[in-house]
Every structure is written in structure tokens, then in C-alpha cells.
Amino acid sequence: MKVGDKIKVFAPATVANVACGFDVLGFAIDKPGDELVMEITAEKGVVIVDIEGDGGVLPRDAKKNSATVAIQDYLDFINADFGCKIWLKKMMPSGSGLGSSAASAVAGVYAINMLCNEKLSKQELMPFLLNAEKAACDAAIADNVAASLFGGFILVRSYEPLDILQIPVPEDLWCAVINPHVIVLTKDAREILPKEIPLAHSLRQSANVGGMMVGLLRGDYDLIGRSLVDYIAEPYRSKLIPGFYEMKNAAKAAGALGGSISGSGPSVFALCHGKEIAHKAGEAMKQVMTDMNIGADVYVSKVNNQGPKVLPLSE
Numbered sequence: 001m002k003v004g005d006k007i008k009v010f011a012p013a014t015v016a017n018v019a020c021g022f023d024v025l026g027f028a029i030d031k032p033g034d035e036l037v038m039e040i041t042a043e044k045g046v047v048i049v050d051i052e053g054d055g056g057v058l059p060r061d062a063k064k065n066s067a068t069v070a071i072q073d074y075l076d077f078i079n080a081d082f083g084c085k086i087w088l089k090k091m092m093p094s095g096s097g098l099g100s101s102a103a104s105a106v107a108g109v110y111a112i113n114m115l116c117n118e119k120l121s122k123q124e125l126m127p128f129l130l131n132a133e134k135a136a137c138d139a140a141i142a143d144n145v146a147a148s149l150f151g152g153f154i155l156v157r158s159y160e161p162l163d164i165l166q167i168p169v170p171e172d173l174w175c176a177v178i179n180p181h182v183i184v185l186t187k188d189a190r191e192i193l194p195k196e197i198p199l200a201h202s203l204r205q206s207a208n209v210g211g212m213m214v215g216l217l218r219g220d221y222d223l224i225g226r227s228l229v230d231y232i233a234e235p236y237r238s239k240l241i242p243g244f245y246e247m248k249n250a251a252k253a254a255g256a257l258g259g260s261i262s263g264s265g266p267s268v269f270a271l272c273h274g275k276e277i278a279h280k281a282g283e284a285m286k287q288v289m290t291d292m293n294i295g296a297d298v299y300v301s302k303v304n305n306q307g308p309k310v311l312p313l314s315e
């Protein structure tokens, strides 16, 4: 690695919680995601040259932006005597529930680690990403960052110590995600939650996480659908999302296995058996938003098993 070395990377958006797995389940999707270009500099520190696609809302101060917080942590950890500058292209809004801050942070540490010849393992990158989430959302939550970094479907089995498990997914599991053009900040969506939950809800929630794991491992689509129930966040956060239950019901009527809020919202996801049903579920949810005069973007993809990737610099 030398001064002037340059790389361009992509890191995927994610669906966190997946209904029953508040703060412990997540998966990556193919689109949208963030692109980041990085160039090594002789001067220490991280400089944000430009951020495109965020409407000017993200911090340009490298101490506050999730991507640069994570990169600086990485550079400090390896005692770097160099720095870098970055160009960030956002392809999803902040406050969308698609793991926007996580995708930026993952793109940042993935880029610097690639330029440093993969000096650290993905597992070793996680602490930098948790710090970045803390800076961006005031909560060091692993579900979005782990799903974007490792790709695939992940379970955060433990936070202390951090234990991330990658769960295989059945071949024909598809996802439709709708991002209504409404902003819900993670911080607000966490504050709305009760501090304690009834024992009966805890039992049902953990039983559904178990059901989801068995469903994914066995390729039992009906069991996956039956397990997509959330007693912890959805009853409270649904109030922040106009037309939430109408969208969820419309997706199910179109054949989806089930769905819920993506991360802290306002995006809503539906898991489906097959591409065709996923497209129908996405269209059905979009129709609900159209009827309510709310703009929305729909993304349909399989679970993204790759995670971040290097792009040609010319792309």
C-alpha cells in the first residue's frame, strides 16, 4: 500500500430485526447500497472530500460521519502513519430503516482494509463498526453492520462477547422492501419502545426466533412465515409508519410469507417464496402508498450473500 492508492467499494443495505429478532437478526439485500471511493494520503487523518445523494443532511465532519468514524478507528488500531480521503455516494436516505449509516461504515472499513491487504479479519472490523453506529444512532447495535459486512442472514447470538452467526438461507427466499418517503430516526424509534416487556411476550418472541432459525435451516417456508411475528417493536413503531398494517396485509394478500418493519422503519419488508411473489408483494405495498399519496421506492432481491465488494474505479 502506498500514497495515492485508490479503491472503490459497494456495501449493501440491510433489513434488521426481521420481525422476531429485535437487535439480533438481520440480512443484506442486493439494492440499494452505498458506494465509497478512498485514496491513501501522506497526511494522517480522514478527510471527507464529497458526499453525494444525501441532500446535504449527513455530517461532513469526519468525527461525526459513520464511515469516517469507523475508518479513523481502524487507522488508530493499526497505528497508521498515513491517512485517507473519501468520496461517498449515498443511494438510500438516512432514517430509512435500511441500515444507511451501517452501509457507509461498512464501505469505509472494507475499503481501508482492502487497501491494507486485508490486514484484519471481518470479525476484527466489528468493534469499529459498532463505534460508528453509536456515533450515528446513539446505539451500538450490531444487526445492520454485521449483515452488511458478512452478507447473508446473521444472528447476533451475544453482544458481550460479540458472537455473530451466519445462517444459511433457502435458495428461493426473496425479499420485497418498500421505503416510503417518510423519515423515522432510529433514536426516536428506540425511545418509543417500552423499557420492559411482559414475560409472555418474551417467551413468544424467543420461540419465534427459534422457529425462524429452524425454518431457514430446513428450507421450511411456511415455518419462516409463521415465525415472522414481533411482540417487541412492531406494536409501538407501527404508529410511526403511515399505512403500515395496510402494506403488511397487502403483501400477505399478494402471497408473501409475512413481513414487518425493516430495522427501525419506515421501510417495510416482506419475505416471499420466489421472485414472482416478491415482485407482486412489492407492487401491492407500493399501491397502498400511492393510494395515500406517499412516494416510495421498492426493492426486490434475494438475500445478498456477498456483502461488500470492490467495484472498478471507472464505474
Ligand code: HSE
Pocket: 016, 017, 022, 023, 024, 137, 141, 143, 144, 186, 189, 190, 233, 263, 264
Ligand atoms: N435493531 C435496530 C433497531 C436497527 O431496531 O433499533 C437499527 O440499528
